[in-house]
Amino acid sequence: MIGSLFYLTASRPDIMFSVFLCARFQADPKESHLTAVKRIFRYLLGTQSLGIWYPRHSTSFEILEFSDSDFAGCKADRKSTSGTCQFIGQSLVSWSSRK
Incomplete structure (x- = not known):
C-alpha cells in the first residue's frame, strides 16, 4: 500500500508528508499505522479531482x-x-x- 502511495506523490504533493510519515514505520508497523494508511486512501477517494x-x-x-x-x-x-x-x-x- 505504501508503494502505491509513493507513486501517487508525484502528482499529489498534498499527501507527501503523510505518506512519508507512514513509511518510516514499515519495519515495525502497528494497527494505528494501517489505520493512517487507510485514511489516506479515503482522502484520495474523496479528492479525485485534485492534482497538479x-x-x-x-x-x-x-x-x-x-x-x-x-x-x-x-x-x-x-x-x-x-x-x-x-x-x-x-x-x-x-x-x-x-x-
Whole structure:
C-alpha cells in the first residue's frame, strides 16, 4: 500500500508528508499505522479531482518561492522539518520537504 502511495506523490504533493510519515514505520508497523494508511486512501477517494494542473497559456511568468521550517517540531524524535515550493505564475514547478 505504501508503494502505491509513493507513486501517487508525484502528482499529489498534498499527501507527501503523510505518506512519508507512514513509511518510516514499515519495519515495525502497528494497527494505528494501517489505520493512517487507510485514511489516506479515503482522502484520495474523496479528492479525485485534485492534482497538479498546468494551464496551456499563462499570462504571468513571475517566479515565487515559499519556505517554512520548524525547529525540533517532531514529537517522536525532536528533529526539525523544513520545506519549500516554487511557482512560475500559478503553476507549481518544484517542491521539497526534509526532516
